Amino acid sequence: MIEDFDVSSDWHVAAPYDFLARLRRERPVFPSEHLGAYVLTRYADVRAAYGDPRRFSSEGSLTISRSLTQRTRDRLGEHGSFLSSFVANVDPPDHTRLRRSVSRAFTPRAVAALERRFRQLNEDLLDRVEPRGSADFVTDLGHEPSIKLTARFIGVPEADEDFVQAHVKDWFQLFLSPQSPERQLDLADSFLTYLDYVDRLVAARAKEPRDDFTSLMTALIGDELSHREVVELISTILLGGNDTVPNQLGNTVLRLLREDCWPVPPALIPNAAEECMRIDGASLGSFRYARTDIPLHGRVIPAGSLVLLSTDSAAHDETVFPDPDRFLIDRPNADAHLVFGYGIHFCVGAALARLQLRTALTTLTHRLPALRLVPGPITYRKSLVGRGLTTLPVEW
Template sequence: MTAQNATPETATDFDVTAAWHVADPYPFLRRLRRERPVFWSDHLSMHVLTRYDDVRAAYRDHAAFSSVGSLTISRTLTDEVKEILGDHRSFLDDFAANVDPPKHTRMRRAISRAFTPRAVARLGDAFRAEVDGVLDGVVPKGKADFVSEIAHLPSARLAAVFIGVPPEDEDRVKHWVLSWFQLFLSPQPPDRQCELARDFLKYLDYVDRLVTERRAEPRDDFVSLMAELIDTGPDGLSHREVVETISALLLGGNDTVPNGLSNAVHRLLRERAVWEEIVADPALIPGMVEESLRIDGASLGSFRTTTRDVTLHGVTIPAGVQVLLHADSAGHDETVFPDPERFDIRRPNAREHMVFGYGVHHCVGAALSRLKMQIAFERLVARLPGLRLADGARPEYRRSMVGRGLTALPVTWRDG
């Protein structure tokens, strides 16, 4: 049986080009957890950890599982594309998620200044207004593609406002962000790689100019806050560190939350009784969000590189080898989450998932991401209680090494 004809029940390896890989990998991952918890993937050219306890332990042990280079994972770039990218093929080498302590500690301290509880609450208010603005435009239509017309717009707009991207540049930035994900995290033919690489360089050049402009003329935005820290001593940041921080946060705002929101809506509309529950009692939304992240997490996990030989379950991972910490598999580990394929919005330990990482590399924007999803659902159940999947809808997942995201989700409603 070829990889293309395999199913989660019959697959022998990961295959990001196969439809099942992101849409329904859980039977395959269950077999790995039981039979081969430390799995060498020929397709990914790395080891994969699938059990909850192993993933969590690896997140905590940054001395053995280094984050350096963890976001530079594409193994499919052609020599021509590598030449086009030059030094930038190691993009994000100076982003906090891509480094270890003590550099990570310094950078996280600086970035955290923008994510105080008060700042997160203020951003939540802005997001609520963005969601309502989007719904004002689509509710009269009676139908929409949830992914492109509802999920992505509020989060992308808020990310742009928070960072300091002018409104007239938002569409370009969104296009460049999509190019980044396609280039580095999904297999692409050679000609398409060249096109995406040129877009990526335009993106970096844009952010670089934005940082330079805000350093000269600060405004009330995140770019200005970060620019003020450039070359300010031992606790300051370099220009490149600021550029890569801004670039990475725009990536998250344009992708992670929208994917999580779309995945959750897809799950809820298939399990209609649960949707009706949260419509009747919105107080259930926070628990529903955590369970959605656990069972349909937008992120598959994180990449690490071993700094020494590591032996787990009788398998030795050599030093210098890449490892995928499969947080999505960990969220389905039956030893931690009983009956893991059941969508239980009252699950007492749902929040123990690792969609946002764990330990020192726990996502600095996790609180804001949770708040945005909660607000989105509060507005959806209030304004579109009759939301449902469109007749004949066939949702498809994008094919990616790292993210569970729908390319489209046709929905309809009887409201408004």
Template structure:
């Protein structure tokens, strides 16, 4: 039985790694900052400076093809996926300039400060509605009952998914994460692959409908840009952009909210401090993102031989920029395993990427988290964890998250 002190590889499927990978990552930063992972079949960068510099250097660390097919899929499933085996080839996070510049400019039209503010107002309404429903019960699953519904509903409404389709889309998104980012047995892979193809077909039809009958939503905005010249987008670029945003809205914010409440409940002084002073919430969010890795990192591919710390990474190699490890780098974040809601440089984490690939939805994600935490701490100040529950993180390469967190008040 291996653990963080004896492990020799980066293995998100191992129970010890899912529960607490940070002692192992600390050892890597000190002893093997550039690390070949047999499990991932790629190189891993673990130090803050190296991760940041690689994010900035898209000439040598290219994003093109970085979100390629999962290495755990069977040949049968790969064949069934056909051209979609490298889904997100045309998403902004998976390309370099000039394609990246063109796609990001188009997406940014929907994320102006005024538009984000309007979305925040809609999100607050959703959070209040959920709290109105669960508050009288005196207990809830914070993740399933409080964290997921408002974010999923806001994302669906923003994109243009009809309310009657929200539940189905959520199930397809969950299948996507399982298929591409969590190891699955062959029979389960076949089931998930069929769900994934249905998901793509759904988004494809949504975009086609918006081209025929434009509406005032993100799908409509993107559809207007299809085949409009040098600054326009292709049909596939639009489908993959919408698909990816639906993934984020159903994952990053709900997981970060669950992580934040879990951390504060383990450190009741921080919960009391935030209840007494909501002005602490913005920095609390950054510290939660830093310490719990809402996004573990990003994939890149080298365009030439790269030597770091005496280690040669060959051209064409895949590289994992371990943003979660970087967030625990003690040379940047003193006493990194301590949850400090007043940490002065908490925002220096790279959960949302860095440089030109900084997440275009980061401002909205932060706004949603702030609103949710403000509402929950104000309306449920006596919230506490249900005793003796087994709180476990999911097995995933996409980020740390708690599937279930039982609370009462």
């Protein structure tokens, strides 16, 4: 019987549900030795913790797996604590100020205006891939449109896209997952090159603003934002847009094919997308630090402890979603999942993510109505709090 989480095992991302159900029933405040964190698994507790930033602090919560050596820190210099002022990593009042600034770029009008462009990016890609008759959904179909859309949104010139892609991946690895000392130094060099690039992009937009996110944020430097905050925002949004949506799309297509729901009728696409986010979320949860001793269900989470709010478990809580392990394309409350978080840190890109998922599904069902899985093993990337496939062979 499974006794604790295990990031190095396949089940941690692929099939943790029996274990999570036992925790919800028997140990709703679970001290995980493996994660070094208390884990909340019941829907009501997860939601309440997201809604209580005074006791469940976000300060430093994104950088939990950071373990940089002194040499790497010396190499990074003032950038050693990168992300320390990223919007998801701070509490009010800084959060309130940063969130206000970043929200200006995500107005409903600005998001809706991206739909046509995203549809076109999907059509262009399918024009190239469709004649082949088969593909790996993850590498050939899932990522490109989101990556290109995010680059356009930020204002990265098309010629620089590959460069930016490679370096964003490096800094993600450096700051968010443990690496050997030698690898850390390589990643640190790559990261500094990338920072230099973003600096130049900011300088260029300060001189000559355009209609993009970088120009909008650069105009706020001095009044609302610092230069560093703008650089952190740009780099992290590039990452958010490049990785999470493609992961969710891959999980979604796999689920729909396995459940024999392809092609999804257009009227059912919005709810199908929500049910797929509920049952196969690309985000498994968020970390927080307990600001004070927090009594809960007969235990006390001591002040200073790391706490994991398991949205993956919340999405399978039988008190909220009856028969939670079953996929119901018309589940009435599918969108009550917490895959975008909840409360003051609720994902600022949620509307854009939803738009991309629905648009991609609409285009894919239209262009590839005979899409089917190529039989074979399904594997996920090993990850603490992300769910994404490594490959998904399909044919049509």
